[in-house]
Amino acid sequence: MDISRQSTELPEENERGPRARTRRLMLKTAIRLMQAGLTPSVSDVAEAAGVSRATAYRYFPSQAALVDAVVDEALGPILKWKDRSPDAGERIESLFRTSLPRLDEFEATFKAALKLSLDQWAQRKSGAPEGEPQFMRGHRVELLRNALEPLRVQLPAEEFDRLTQALSLIFGIEALVVLKDIWGLDSKESEKVATWAALELVRATMRHKNKEG
Template sequence: MDYSRQEGFVAGGRENQKQRTRQTLMDAAIALARDGRSPTIAEVAAAAKVSLATAHRYFPNRQSLWADVAIMQNWTARTVGFDDLPADPEERVDRVVRALASAQLGDEVLWREVVRASADRWFAQLDIPESDRTPTRGTNRLDLAALALEPLREQLGPRQFQRLVQAMTMVFGAEAMISLRDTARLDSESAIEAMSWAARALVRAALAEHAER
C-alpha cells in the first residue's frame, strides 16, 4: 500500500531514502501530536531534523500530512484486527468496529488532530466549486464498512447494501469517537460498546426492512 499523496516525487530515484524521510516526518508529527501539540510543517521538519523545503516536497500543508497519517494508521489497525472475519454479518461488524475503535481510542490525541486537519481542509476550500474540491477524508471507513457487511451484498441488493454501508460510517470512526467522548461523555470502553451496539442495530434494521419487501 503506497500511502503517499506525492507519488511522482516519492517514485523517483533513491526510493528507500525518500520513504525513510517521509516516514520520519510522519513519526515526528505523531510524536508532537501525542504531546498535545498541533504542529506546523515547519515544526514537524525541525523535529524530524530535515529542511523545511524537503518537508514541503512530501507534504505541502498540514492537511496532506494528516491525511497520510490517517491512512497509515487505519491500515495498521486493519492488518492487526481484521484477519479471519466470521461469516455472520453482526459478528463481522462487531469485530471491525471494535478493532478500529480500540486503535483510535488508544491514540485519541492523534485522531483528534486528524479530524481537525480535515476540518481545516474543508474551510480552506470554501471558495472552490464543490465538484473541484479535494476530499477532506479518504475512503477507508467506507471500505471497512463494506468489508464488514460483505456477506449481505447479494442478499440486500446494490442499493440497499450501499445505503447500509453509508449509514454504517456514522457509527464508528474518529467523529463517532469524539461525539461519544465529548457529547455523551463516555469512557473509552463504554464508547466502544455504544459503537458496536449501533452498528449491530443497523444490520438488524436493514435485514428487517429487507424481509418486509
Template sequence: MAVSNQEQTPVEAEERGARARTARLMLDTAVQLMQGGIVPSVSDVAEAAGVSRATAYRYFPSQAALVQAVVDEALGPILDWKSASVEATERVGDLLSSSLPRIDAFEATFRAALKLSLDQWAQRQAGTQGSEPQFTRGHRIDLLRDAVAPLRGRIPEAGLDRLGKALSLLFGIEALIVIKDIWGGSAEEAREVVLWAANALMAAAEAEADKS
C-alpha cells in the same frame, strides 16, 4: 558495468537507506506532534525533526499529504482488516471491536485530522483555501463495504449503500467525540454504545433481507 534493477552499488544502498531513515524520522515526528493535539504544517515537522524545509517537502509536498500519512500510520492494522466469517453481523462486530481500541489509542491524532478537515471546509466556504490540496477521509467506506458484503444480493443495492452510510456514523473518531465530549462518557461506554447501535442496524438489515 551496468547494474541490474535487483542490484545496488554500496553508495546507492546507503542513499536508499538514508532516505528511508529520513522518511521514518519525519513520519515519527509528525505522529508525535499530532498525538500532542497539533495539526502540524510541513514546516513544523521539518523544524521539529531537524531537517530542512526543502527536504521535508520532498517527502510531504503538502499538509494534506503529511496528515494523510500520519492517519494511515495511526490506523495501522485497521487498514489490513479482513474477516473469514460469512455472517455480515459478525463481520461488522469484529471490525468495530478491533478498530475502536486503536482509534482510542490515537484519539489525539484523529481529532487533529478531523480539525484539519473542518478547517479546510471553512476555508473553502470563505474562498481562502488557495492551492492547498484538500485532505480527504474515507478509509471506512471500503472497510464497511467489505464487512457487509455477505448481504450483497440479499437486499437492494440502495439499501446496502444506506446501511454502509449508517454504520459509518459509528466507525471513527466522531463516535468517541460524541460519547466523551457531549455525554461525558468513557471509551468503554463508547464501545458499548457503538456495538449496540451496530447490532440494531444489522438486525434491521437482516430483517429487510428476509423479506426480499
C-alpha cells in the same frame, strides 16, 4: 509542550537507507505533535525533527499529504483488517472490536486530522483562495463495505448502500467525539455503545428484509 499520554509508538518497519529513515523520523515526529493536539504543517514537522524544509517537502509536498500519511500509520492494523465469516453481524462486530481501541489510542491524532478537514471546509465555504491540496478521508467506506459483503447478494444495491452509509455515522473518530466529549463516556463504554448501535442497524435491516420477503 505537554505531550499527550496517548501512545506515539508506531509499528516498526524494515527501514532501508537514509531516505526511509528520514521519512520514518518525520512520521514519528508528526504523530507526536498531533498526539499533543496540534495539526502541524510540513515546516513544523521539519523543525521539530531537525530536518531541512527542502528535504521535508520532498517527502511530503503538502500538509494534506503529511496528515494523510500519518493517519494511515495511526490506523495500522485497521487497514489490514480481514474477516472471512459468512455472517455480516459477526464481521461488523469484528471490525468495530479491532478499530475502536485503535481510534481511542490515537484519538488526538485523528482529531487533529478531523480539524484539518473542517478547517479546509471552512476556507472553501468562506470563498478564500484555495491553498494546499484538500485532505481527503474515506477508508471507512471500503472497510464497511468489506464487512457487509455477505449482505451484498441479499440486499438491493440501494439498501446495501444505505446501511453502509448509516454505519459510517458511528464508525470513526466522530463517534468518539460524541460519546466521549458530549456524553462523557469512557473508552470501554464508548466502544460498547458504538458496537451495539452497529449491530442493531444490521439486525434491523435484515428484519425489514425478512418481513418484506
